[in-house]
Amino acid sequence: MRIGDAKQSYEADEAILTSSTQKIWFALFLFALLLFPFVADAYLLYLGCLVGIAVISTTGLNILTGFTGLISLGQAGFMGVGGYTVAWLSANTGLPFPVTLLLAGLLAAAVGILVGLPSLRVKGLYLAIATLAASVFLHFIFAEWESVTGGMGGLSLEPAHLFGLTFQSDFGMYFIIVPLAVLMVLAAKNVFRTRIGRAFIAIRDRDISAEILGINLLHYKLMSFALSSFYAGVAGGLFAYFFRVVTPESFPLSMSIFYLAAVIVGGMGNLLGGILGAAFMTLIPEALKLLTAALTPFYPNAPIFMSPMLEIIFGALIVGFLIFEPHGLAEIWHRIRRFFSLWPFKN
Amino acid sequence: MFKSILSKGRKLAGIGSIAAALVAAAPAVAQDKEPIVFGGSIPLSGVFAFAGVHLHAGLTDYTTWINSQGGINGHPVKYVMEDTGYEVDRSVAAFKKITGSNTVPVYYGDSTGFMKTIASELNSRGSTLMSGASFATALTDNEQYPNQFVPGPNYTQMFGIILEYIATQGKDGEKPTVAFVYSDTEFGKDPIENGKAKAAEMGIEVVEEIVTKPGSVDVSAEVLKMRRARPDFVVFHGYVLSPINEFMVQMRQMGLDTQFMGTFWSSDKLIINKMGEDADGYMGVMPYNYYDSAEGGPMLDALRATAEKSDPDAGYRPTGYMQGWFNAMVWTEVIKRTMDAGKELTAENMAESLASIKNWDTGGIIGIPVTAHDMSFPVGRIWRVNAKEGRYEPVSDWIHLD
Incomplete structure (x- = not known):
């Protein structure tokens, strides 16, 4: 039983994993991630990859919206920039996937900086509308710049490759997506142990006070947009490699709302929340289908009756979480952890 | 409830x-x-x-x-x-x-x-x-x-069947004119370029081309363009209902005697149920017999x-x-x-x-x-709405493209 955390050095105070219990659980979690593709069937493996992509994009949006307080409805657009960059580079240069993904992230970051410029003057709902407009503009470019994006028909991709290895199957893609997701979440965690991350949080809590403290708002707000878009760009690039086709309809506005919902449901300003939110939003619709499967033997027409109902149940679950736990799934997780950290001696 | x-x-x-x-x-x-x-x-x-x-x-x-x-x-x-x-x-x-x-x-x-x-x-x-x-x-x-x-x-072949039908509807040896109205989606844009090429090949002039959002309601500016172009036929694609109904009603109110046509997903009874008498005369290409x-x-x-x-x-x-x-x-x-x-x-x-x-x-x-031809069945027939009967009736023979 863990009864306290006595920190005896600054290094210990700044550590991500602060106790041996945490280290053991984290190692077990990594081992489970490694083992997963060997035991999962094609369906679960596919969902695992989808969750991995969603975790990267949600973490990016969490940096911007959850930690810096800048609301964005442009995440799908930034993912689109990443997706098209990878598709174009893959078709025209034959570069290996680490390079294309990096360039996808960087180009998305550059676009993110441009889109973030209005954040210096507007915030809240006004910024949401500004980013929405950017998303519409990007969608227009995807649809109309035919010589580069392939127009409405989009672009098809060759599988991701590196050193002669091709990653065609979900099994192969899992070993790109999941390690990248882990690395990028850890990188984000590290950002918030630096001046940069603390500046983001200061801006979120009160931007005028932050400026008085010497934080350059222009610099840090744009940096937050760039970081967030970089994550989206990489997620979009992985999306392109995973599905091997990108069209303007691959990155609809509803996708931006999906990621915003994942951040809110998971817990804004909490990296664990982003992970849980991404997993929740991706997996719950699939899990709810089990209800239909259970009813079908008794009601052959259950799919017709239940399918719209599941959409309603999914919506109700989201609303329920917002009402009963506004701090999101991360807070529920923390409560569970607190319970077990004192168990069995808690009253 | x-x-x-x-x-x-x-x-x-x-x-x-x-x-x-x-x-x-x-x-x-x-x-x-x-x-x-x-x-x-x-x-x-x-x-x-x-x-x-x-x-x-x-x-x-x-x-x-x-x-x-x-x-x-x-x-x-x-x-x-x-x-x-x-x-x-x-x-x-x-x-x-x-x-x-x-x-x-x-x-x-x-x-x-x-x-x-x-x-x-x-x-x-x-x-x-x-x-x-x-x-x-x-x-x-x-x-x-x-x-x-x-x-x-496929959608290109549907346009081909529609154009084959339109080509037979000329008066005094002249080919009718046509306008294409389509949604700005992959679905909407699918047959347009091939459709224009086919029309040119058949000597049918495409006098107007309008792109809208799927489900648009306010199309008054586009209808004015139609009044200037005065096409004999308007072919819609990439919609289920709107803005087809808006175009039809407004163009008829302007006194145009244009005939309106659509492809598979806009050729069901929804258009009759929603438009009632106004749907009369609307035509669609359908590869199957109606129920x-x-x-x-x-x-x-x-x-x-x-x-x-x-x-x-x-x-x-x-x-x-x-x-x-x-x-x-x-x-x-x-x-x-x-x-x-x-x-x-x-x-x-x-x-x-x-x-x-x-x-x-x-x-x-x-x-x-x-x-079967190139992974499709290039066959269809033109059907016209009889609003009084509340159903589609055939107005052409079955057309099988080569």
Whole structure:
């Protein structure tokens, strides 16, 4: 039983994993991630990859919206920039996937900086509308710049490759997506142990006070947009490699709302929340289908009756979480952890 | 409301019992062999659910019917589907789930986006032939999509059939003029370039081209353009209803005697139900006979009888139902031909069997024998709305493109 955390050095105070219990659980979690593709069937493996992509994009949006307080409805657009960059580079240069993904992230970051410029003057709902407009503009470019994006028909991709290895199957893609997701979440965690991350949080809590403290708002707000878009760009690039086709309809506005919902449901300003939110939003619709499967033997027409109902149940679950736990799934997780950290001696 | 839910529940139970009874009544021989699975990513929820429920009903009823006929070469047929919400990632998930737990020789895809996305996996698996709700021209490209077909004419071929009809409607030796109105989606833009080329080849002038959002309501500026262009025909594509109704009403109010035409997904009764008398004269290209058409034939009669049995209160069955049924008919024919040739049910062998379909009698689903051409069935007929009767009536013969 863990009864306290006595920190005896600054290094210990700044550590991500602060106790041996945490280290053991984290190692077990990594081992489970490694083992997963060997035991999962094609369906679960596919969902695992989808969750991995969603975790990267949600973490990016969490940096911007959850930690810096800048609301964005442009995440799908930034993912689109990443997706098209990878598709174009893959078709025209034959570069290996680490390079294309990096360039996808960087180009998305550059676009993110441009889109973030209005954040210096507007915030809240006004910024949401500004980013929405950017998303519409990007969608227009995807649809109309035919010589580069392939127009409405989009672009098809060759599988991701590196050193002669091709990653065609979900099994192969899992070993790109999941390690990248882990690395990028850890990188984000590290950002918030630096001046940069603390500046983001200061801006979120009160931007005028932050400026008085010497934080350059222009610099840090744009940096937050760039970081967030970089994550989206990489997620979009992985999306392109995973599905091997990108069209303007691959990155609809509803996708931006999906990621915003994942951040809110998971817990804004909490990296664990982003992970849980991404997993929740991706997996719950699939899990709810089990209800239909259970009813079908008794009601052959259950799919017709239940399918719209599941959409309603999914919506109700989201609303329920917002009402009963506004701090999101991360807070529920923390409560569970607190319970077990004192168990069995808690009253 | 609760009463209505209860009544719906009872109705579903009734339908369930009928389906169970039909399955039980199937000849014993169909139960002895390994079942053949028809898989499907079906949009029972989401924006395409209006068609998805009927596609599903068509596929379900066909499965019931084919099992009552002894299955396919003695193999019973099992239809396994999942709802997708018309979202590509969920459609892919359904595909993985269904193909992971069953051997699935044929599969129904719910959208062009899904069918394009799954193409690389389909090609590498080589075990499943796919068709679905999409009539996209791209999917009939044999090089890129060798394992997919469209269950009728593709959108370019639909435009071809429409233009063939328009070409016959000239007066005093002059060809009529035409305008294209389409949505700014992949679906909407699909046949436009080829349609313009075909029109030019046939000497039909395209006097106006308008792009709108799907579902647009305010089209007054576009209608003014139409007044200036005065086309004899307007062909809509990429819509289900709006803005077709807006264009028709406003252009008629301006005194234009333009005739209005549409493609498969905008040629069902929705337009009659929503527009009433104003829908009169609207024309659509349809590869299948309508459920309530005066035509007959052994398969069309079987379809009507099965539909009546499975849900006696449903009445008219929309074109999605006919499409679902016809899809399954093609699968059956392809599987049967492949088995009869003593070949394995691989995608390649089934695609070959599909290509071998020539002068196939569909028993009245399509009014003339059909021939597969480049993974499609380039046949259709022009039908016109008789608003008084509340149905479509044929105004052309069946047109089979070469």
